[in-house]
Amino acid sequence: LIVGCDPKADSTRLILNSKAQDTVLHLAAKEGSVEDLEVEDVLKVGYKGIKCVESGGPEPGVGCAGRGVITSINFLEENGAYDDVDYVSYDVLGDVVCGGFAMPIRENKAQEIYIVMSGEMMALYAANNIAKGILKYAHSGGVRLGGLICNERQTDRELDLAEALAAKLNSKLIHFVPRDNIVQHAELRKMTVIQYAPDSKQAAEYRALAEKIHANSGQGTIPTPITMD
Structure with a gap:
């Protein structure tokens, strides 16, 4: 669902x-x-x-x-x-962590949060903000940070940045999803990549991501967000 x-x-x-x-x-x-x-x-x-x-x-x-x-x-x-x-x-x-959007975290509806981010500065900032939200409710509920998923934007040293942020947050990079125009081709046809091009390299990336999330079940951590000081 x-x-x-x-x-x-x-x-x-x-x-x-x-x-x-x-x-x-x-x-x-x-x-x-x-x-x-x-x-x-x-x-x-x-x-x-x-x-x-x-x-x-x-x-x-x-x-x-x-x-x-x-x-x-x-x-x-x-x-x-x-x-x-x-x-x-x-x-x-x-990128909006108001109380309503945080509801799956706050009300213990979600067990694990996976943050989709990229190597762009505002995406890193937003990921850290979400980690703050998870930390706020981690002790009162069972929610944990499952890990980061990097959606490649082809910025400089993007993989290094994603792994460094994950380490800072007491988490891990679950998967690095490479950028591929086949995503746009599938979107134009109102399909996911796995339906549109099941044998493509990009479809294999999404399957690998799904398997990693499945294998990571129950291994989430309480994040340690970066302070602005």
């Missing part, structure tokens, strides 16, 4: 081979309230039987987008959406 926790509602689009699916908040507004929804209204099944939900967000400039994450996760839990799934993956906006 993938739960998209981004107001853009684009986490599940490629798995469903479609435009962005209707979000929990959008459908709740249409029906009157979230209590009027059925799980079937918001949960769609995509490629390889992956279940997909998008929490959504309010109109730009109105309300709190993080609220959608809280509403959605509570609705899914109460309606049995988590029964009979192998993994639940929350795709959370990383």
Whole structure:
């Protein structure tokens, strides 16, 4: 099960081979309230039987987008959406660590956090900020930092930087995902790379990443974020 926790509602689009699916908040507004929804209204099944939900967000400039994450996760839990799934993956906006977006961390919904970053300065800064959020709730709940995933942007010494940051955060670099234009080719056809080009080098990278995350289960750490001093 993938739960998209981004107001853009684009986490599940490629798995469903479609435009962005209707979000929990959008459908709740249409029906009157979230209590009027059925799980079937918001949960769609995509490629390889992956279940997909998008929490959504309010109109730009109105309300709190993080609220959608809280509403959605509570609705899914109460309606049995988590029964009979192998993994639940929350795709959370990383550069905004407001309380709503941190909800999977704060409410002990997520066990392990994997931070997707790159060698660009703002990505490193955002990764450190997320580590601060994890640390805040690590002692009261069971959440841990699973590791970093570097999405290559072809900056200088990117692999070295990613490994150095991981070490500073008391974590490890789980995988370095090389940049490849086949990702854009797949996106244009509304597909993931694994569906569009299953035998490509890039598809093999994503499979390797998935296997590493699976093997890393239960090995997360409490992060040691860098201070600004």
